Amino acid sequence: MKPADLLAAAAAACRNAHAPYSKYRVGAALLTDDGSVITGCNVENASYGLTICAERVAIGTAVAAGKTPFKAIAIMADNGPAPFPCGACRQVLAEFCTPELPVYIAGAGCTDAYETTTLGTLLPFAFKL
Numbered sequence: 581m582k583p584a585d586l587l588a589a590a591a592a593a594c595r596n597a598h599a600p601y602s603k604y605r606v607g608a609a610l611l612t613d614d615g616s617v618i619t620g621c622n623v624e625n626a627s628y629g630l631t632i633c634a635e636r637v638a639i640g641t642a643v644a645a646g647k648t649p650f651k652a653i654a655i656m657a658d659n660g661p662a663p664f665p666c667g668a669c670r671q672v673l674a675e676f677c678t679p680e681l682p683v684y685i686a687g688a689g690c691t692d693a694y695e696t697t698t699l700g701t702l703l704p705f706a707f708k709l
C-alpha cells in the first residue's frame with residue numbers, strides 16, 4: 581500500500597475526531613500484517629486528562645480485531661502542526677511493531693506532502709519486557 585493511501589484513510593478518520601476542546605482533529609491509520617487498514621481518531625473528554633489520542637484508538641481497535649503486528653502507520657491532522665505522535669503513543673506502538681515501522685506524518689489534510697520517519701527514530705530504546 582502506498583503512503584498516500586494510508587494517509588487518505590487517516591484523513592477520513594480525522595473527520596470523525598471528537599475534539600471540541602482543542603479543535604485539533606487527528607486521524608491515524610495502521611497497516612496491519614494481513615494488509616488490513618485500521619483507523620482511529622482522537623477522542624477528547626470534558627475531563628481533559630481522559631482524552632485518547634488517535635494513534636492509541638487505532639491501536640486498541642486493531643488489537644481488539646486480532647490484527648497485529650503492524651507494518652506502517654499514517655497520522656494526519658486537519659489543522660495546526662504536523663501530528664508527531666506523543667511519547668505515550670510511541671511506547672504503545674512499540675509493543676506491536678519493530679523499530680523499522682514506517683511512520684508517515686502529514687498536516688492540514690495533505691496526503692501528497694508528508695514526512696517519513698520510523699518508530700525507532702522517534703523512540704530509541706523503547707521499553708520492552
Ligand code: THU
Nearest residue numbers: 602606622633634663664665666
Ligand atoms: N493528539 C493525537 O490524537 N495524536 C497526536 O499525535 C498528538 C495529539 C490529540 C490529543 C488531543 O485530542 C489533541 O490532539 C490536542 O493535544
